[in-house]
Amino acid sequence: MINEIKTIARRHLAAEGANLSLRAVARDMGMVSSAIYRYFPSRDELLTALILDGYQVLGDAAEAADAEVTDRTDLRGRWLAVCRAVRRWALAHPAEYALLFGSPVPGYAAPQETTVAASRTPTTLIRILLDGFTTGVLADPGPDELPGPVHADLATVRDHLFAGLPETLLARGSIGWIHCFGAVSFELFGQLDGLITARDEYFDHQMRRMADLIGLP
Amino acid sequence: MINEIKTIARRHLAAEGANLSLRAVARDMGMVSSAIYRYFPSRDELLTALILDGYQVLGDAAEAADAEVTDRTDLRGRWLAVCRAVRRWALAHPAEYALLFGSPVPGYAAPQETTVAASRTPTTLIRILLDGFTTGVLADPGPDELPGPVHADLATVRDHLFAGLPETLLARGSIGWIHCFGAVSFELFGQLDGLITARDEYFDHQMRRMADLIGLP
């Protein structure tokens, strides 16, 4: 039942865009709107559930894309594969992507759970670097003039999730992830319209430049 | 009159978030909602007006930040100044930033005018590179393995707006702009929550790395 609601809600999201209507979902289920409230205490809760699912599905796609690269030492190939998977999912589910990564819905404060669910995809990316470093494929590039406070922030993240990873690699990897997010959002939110037509190639080019910046062989 | 509506609408936008209510604006003006329709044929038109204004104000801020750097040969300083100005404006006007660069409002198709208004800020950035190149401060870094179709897209943009600029510089500058957008959006849309606390420094660090990637001295 809950799953049926979510499925129909996702369909509405894809069709209509961000403003999901509980009543419309209920109508599609042959129910009356108040019946939905048996299963979700509010519209925001339904959105939260969709967001959590979205992060999960995206994380799965990212991990699958990484796993598909047979040569595990091909860090650049793995990095590009994950980035492409993120973009592919975003293009296939623009409304859901906007829900996850777009402007926050006014009045809706994302619960703590969403922020941890959100970390799966970037974790997949950074883990590629950790993988490369522990297997010796990727060397510690040495210090990168990180400002002190940033150093502290990154150290915390590193100790939490990527024990042993040189901070410089974490910093560069984060930039790479942020740029992946930025490039996808830029395209999806219409900022590329009228400027770039070869979008696949443009995205790949950007991600390659990021791989260069990270220092991926 | 039109200006008063826009001013109050902006205030509501800042206070409530993206879902701007015409009736609330009218109420604040001591008018009835239908009176607004004398001045704006629809809510979307009002949003469009706000968007156009926003791009204009942001463009002004970017140009002013660039102009404030007295040493015109300090390309890196100029680049950072503009990026910081963009972020500063975004943090000061999050709802407006979301309107310009966030997820598109469902059912609302941005008119052509907005896309040209949007180009002012990136134009300011890229013009720094053009400036540096024409004055000899910045050398042509040579080809950057641009895919063919991207090459064609960028050539069109270059011939339109930045005559004489080497394509490689345009490509790198675009990446820099996209990353500026990405970093600001990432922070503003809550993706940094719980991870990075030193946000000023982190942003600056990213922009410096981008300046490195572009090759700014």
Add this chain to the structure above:
DNA sequence: CTTCGTCAAGAGCAGTGCTCTCGAATGTGT
């Protein structure tokens, strides 16, 4: 003094999230 255009008000339509109450169905325990 009349006409004309501008302006705002008001009613009304269809839609929204959400709350509440009330019946019907579906078990479950004795």
Add this chain to the structure above:
DNA sequence: ACACATTCGAGAGCACTGCTCTTGACGAAG
């Protein structure tokens, strides 16, 4: 088999939204 409890969905209703249409007041031209 009966009584009880719980679950479910329907329906009405509240306050809100964007938007349309009609009506009436006001002031400036002719």
